[in-house]
Amino acid sequence: MEVSGVGLPGEAPWKKMSAEELEHQYLPSRWVVRLGAEEALRTYSQTGIEATGRAQATWKSLLHVPYGDGEGERVDIYFPNKAAEGALPFFLFFHGGYWQSGSKDQSAFMADPLAAQGVAVVIVGYNIAPKGTLDQMVDQVTRSIAFVQKRYPSNEGIYLCGHSAGAHLAAMMLLADWTKHGVTPNLKGFFLVSGVFDLEPMVYTSQNVALQLTLEDARRNSPQLKVAQAQPAHPSCPVLVVVGQFDSPEFHRQSWEFYQILCQGGWKASFEKLRDVDHFEIIETLTQKDSVLTQIILKTIFQQF
Numbered sequence: 001m002e003v004s005g006v007g008l009p010g011e012a013p014w015k016k017m018s019a020e021e022l023e024h025q026y027l028p029s030r031w032v033v034r035l036g037a038e039e040a041l042r043t044y045s046q047t048g049i050e051a052t053g054r055a056q057a058t059w060k061s062l063l064h065v066p067y068g069d070g071e072g073e074r075v076d077i078y079f080p081n082k083a084a085e086g087a088l089p090f091f092l093f094f095h096g097g098y099w100q101s102g103s104k105d106q107s108a109f110m111a112d113p114l115a116a117q118g119v120a121v122v123i124v125g126y127n128i129a130p131k132g133t134l135d136q137m138v139d140q141v142t143r144s145i146a147f148v149q150k151r152y153p154s155n156e157g158i159y160l161c162g163h164s165a166g167a168h169l170a171a172m173m174l175l176a177d178w179t180k181h182g183v184t185p186n187l188k189g190f191f192l193v194s195g196v197f198d199l200e201p202m203v204y205t206s207q208n209v210a211l212q213l214t215l216e217d218a219r220r221n222s223p224q225l226k227v228a229q230a231q232p233a234h235p236s237c238p239v240l241v242v243v244g245q246f247d248s249p250e251f252h253r254q255s256w257e258f259y260q261i262l263c264q265g266g267w268k269a270s271f272e273k274l275r276d277v278d279h280f281e282i283i284e285t286l287t288q289k290d291s292v293l294t295q296i297i298l299k300t301i302f303q304q305f
């Protein structure tokens with residue numbers, strides 16, 4: 001006998017959720033325990049704005065550097081105090097905000113602690129919805145990476161880090177086809193922080209009002225599905241999938257299942273659940289040189305594992 005509301009074995013758990021529950025699972029600010037939702041979002045923005053101001057006051061920077069002709073196609077680059085501008089590891093960051101909020105101008109969370117250790121930090125701007133579509137964002141991110149490789153061909157590695165929606169964009173780069181960009185970036189590591197890798201549930205949340213994803217768009221842009229179908233392009237490149245203790249169960253499931261599919265596909269993946277942090281604190285901790293995530297990133301870049 002079929003029990004209503006209970007899915008088939010192996011069926012994604014979100015398919016059994018009510019619309020309200022699904023909405024709740026995919027609103028990260030509702031899962032913040034230390035603050036109210038509004039205050040958590042305010043603190044996150046404030047922390048990003050302050051870190052960006054500090055980075056611009058401290059480090060040599062190139063701001064609003066175009067990587068394409070489109071209006072939003074700009075990066076900010078923060079350099080450590082070194083003469084050799086190009087022979088450095090480059091850390092590229094893709095901000096979160098559900099592909100419809102946030103900007104590079106308030107996302108240089110990690111610039112200070114990474115530049116202090118000799119890493120060039122690139123904060124990537126892309127056209128958020130409704131101006132940009134998800135396909136355009138993926139293309140912009142691809143071009144931003146090709147741009148960095150072309151401009152700094154003697155780089156000591158390009159590391160990609162994304163938060164939330166930005167982790168999705170970074171994960172899409174595991175599968176990027178670089179041939180049409182005329183360059184193969186020297187990708188050395190991926191840090192996927194509190195990401196969404198299967199976009200199908202997003203189609204049924206209020207986030208899709210601005211995104212306007214069809215089921216087909218969502219599937220075409222789901223690294224969870226793509227990784228399962230492809231050979232690893234960079235089998236020796238470390239891919240860290242990390243989620244916050246106070247992220248919602250759906251965010252935990254998304255990260256865990258993506259990590260598992262990476263392992264099955266032959267990627268050098270690892271998984272971390274960071275204690276005591278929510279969806280926003282996880283990235284706010286990158287302003288501190290001693291935080292667990294900052295240290296993991298630095299150890300990966302400098303191969304101290």
Ligand SMILES: Nc1ccccc1C(=O)C[C@H](N)C(=O)O
Pocket residue numbers: 026027028029030041044096097098101102164165
């Ligand atoms: N501003 C963000 C920045 C980074 C990551 C998520 C958000 C969100 O606002 C998500 C959603 N609108 C929420 O209220 O949780």
